[in-house]
Amino acid sequence: MIFLGAIAGIYPFYNKQVQGNHIYIMMKELQRFLGDDTVLWQQENIFLGCHTRQITPAPAEEILPYYDKEKQLAITADAGIDNRNELFDRLEMDRSRNQALPDSQLILLGYQKWGEALPEYLAxxxxxxxxDGKYQKLFGARDYSGARTLYYFHNQEHFAFCTLIQPLLSLPYVEKRFNEVWIADFFLADPDRVDHMNPMTTIYKSITQVPPSHSISVCGSTVKIKRYDQFINK
Structure with a gap:
């Protein structure tokens, strides 16, 4: 099946352990939305989750989150990759495997080859x-057009992300204050100026979004947002 997924995760800084009750309340909030399956993956200082809904037949079964123990890499994704054949060629892989390899695992193989340049190769x-367990960091991205969403919260002790805002607000350390500036700009400003709003802000002060065509890297307690070029021929 092809999946429409809501993804989530929690990464406490300074090697602190993820609290089980925080995982529970976050994923319980996700289960309020239509879905067929919820899968969790966890190590001591990192948690990834995915709440999925099957929508159409597809050649490869998608199991998310997916963990490659040998490479110490885990991924959770809401993705539909359009240039699979080209990626197989660039990765020097046999196209006969195309029907059996889910998009998420193809993305992970691309990360192994290109690192943080990966989004430049995806369409x-x-x-x-x-x-990335080897380097103890999170890396992610949002597509060029912004068809998928990716929200996050971070303070001095925690980083958490989700493709929906409400599960983030369910966490006890996330402040639920409206962003008056965003509200004023969105509802009161000239509609022709909406495109000039800060693409990272949201209706809540504590919640930020990864803008379209940007990647995010979280290492230690440092969060970096970087713009990438649309799919290019390298």
Whole structure:
């Protein structure tokens, strides 16, 4: 099946353990939305989750989050990759495997080859987050057109992300204050000026979004947002 997925994750800084009750309340909030399956993946200081809904037949079964123990890489994703054949060629992989390899695993193989340059090679709709256990960092991206969403919260002790805002607000350390500036700009400003709003802000002060055609990297307690070029021929 092809999946429409809502993804989520929690990464406490300074090697602190993810609290189980925080995982529970976040994923319980996700289950309020239509879905067929909820899968969790966790190590001591990182949690990834995915709440999925099957929508159309597809050649490859998608199991998310997916963990490659040998490479120490885990991924959760809401993705539909359009240039699979080209990626197989660039990765020097046999196209006969195309029907059996889910998009998420193809993204992970691309990360192994190109690292944080990965989004430049992807065409399609996607929001994903990868846990790189070797370097103890999170890396993710949102597609060029912004068809998928990717929200996050961070303070001095926690980083959490989700493709929906409400599960983030369910976490006890996330402040639920409206962003008056965003509200004024969105509802009161000249509609022709909406495009000039800060693409990272949301209706809540504590919640930020990854803008379209941007990637995010979280290492230690440092969060970096970087713009990438639309799919290019390299």
């Amino acid at each position: 399609g709709d996607f929001a994903f987050m990868i846990w």
